[in-house]
Amino acid sequence: MRIVLLLMLVLAITKVYADEPHLRISTVENVAAYPEVVNMLSRAYAELGYHIELVPMPAKRSLRQAKENIDIDAELARTEYAAPFLPNHLRIPIPIAYITIAAFVMRDDLEIVNWQSLQAYGVGGVRGHLFLESKLKNHNKLLFLSSANQALTMLSRGRLDVVILPQTMGEYVVKQNWHSQVKMVSPALDYVPLYHYLHQKHHAIAGNLTQALSKQVDAHLVKNQAY
Numbered sequence: 001m002r003i004v005l006l007l008m009l010v011l012a013i014t015k016v017y018a019d020e021p022h023l024r025i026s027t028v029e030n031v032a033a034y035p036e037v038v039n040m041l042s043r044a045y046a047e048l049g050y051h052i053e054l055v056p057m058p059a060k061r062s063l064r065q066a067k068e069n070i071d072i073d074a075e076l077a078r079t080e081y082a083a084p085f086l087p088n089h090l091r092i093p094i095p096i097a098y099i100t101i102a103a104f105v106m107r108d109d110l111e112i113v114n115w116q117s118l119q120a121y122g123v124g125g126v127r128g129h130l131f132l133e134s135k136l137k138n139h140n141k142l143l144f145l146s147s148a149n150q151a152l153t154m155l156s157r158g159r160l161d162v163v164i165l166p167q168t169m170g171e172y173v174v175k176q177n178w179h180s181q182v183k184m185v186s187p188a189l190d191y192v193p194l195y196h197y198l199h200q201k202h203h204a205i206a207g208n209l210t211q212a213l214s215k216q217v218d219a220h221l222v223k224n225q226a227y
Helices: 002-019 035-047 059-068 080-085 116-120 130-135 146-155 165-175 200-225
Strands: 022-028 053-055 076-077 088-092 098-107 125-126 140-147 162-166 191-197
Touching: 022 059, 035 053, 053 059, 059 076, 059 080, 059 098, 059 116, 059 146, 076 080, 080 088, 080 130, 080 191, 098 116, 098 146, 125 130, 125 146, 130 191, 140 146, 146 162, 146 165, 162 165, 191 200
Parallel strands: 022 053, 022 076, 125 140, 125 162
Antiparallel strands: 076 191, 088 191, 098 162, 098 191
């Protein structure tokens, strides 16, 4: 009898979950480095009655899937450089985070102070990180890899002089994959806002989502200022 009741409870919970409006959101595979962004988006959508499912994948594939796959409803967080690549998406006009763009190196003798100073070096990055493609579009020694870990591995093996990554992602991957000899250059290269991109098939909720997300961002800022 208990087993029957338990099965009935599981089925009831599953039905409630299945009945919730459900949105699939593509994102970069190292999304675990950005828990605050995920939490803010989850709460904003929940306020509108939606459950979200994150679909992590390599950065370039995530962008392509957001653009081409009708089953993907949004792209979690991208810079303004993504707008031309997502013509069927609405950029929610609230920066949900600001990422610090940093250089990661193995050697101490490199002079890296701005984007122009990178011209002398072999630079690595991640495919689909559009800010890097834009900033270094004329760079002669630029190599894109499928993931941050691949790029940092190439750096560790001396195949690259420097790798450019969002600071939080770089530090996360360095720690997770034991790239103990990799160092981050200070000061950072840039500071870039991130935006949420919603497929235009959901344009009806864009206004309410903007308001809900604005409240979440404001609450997050107040929380951080309290410490």
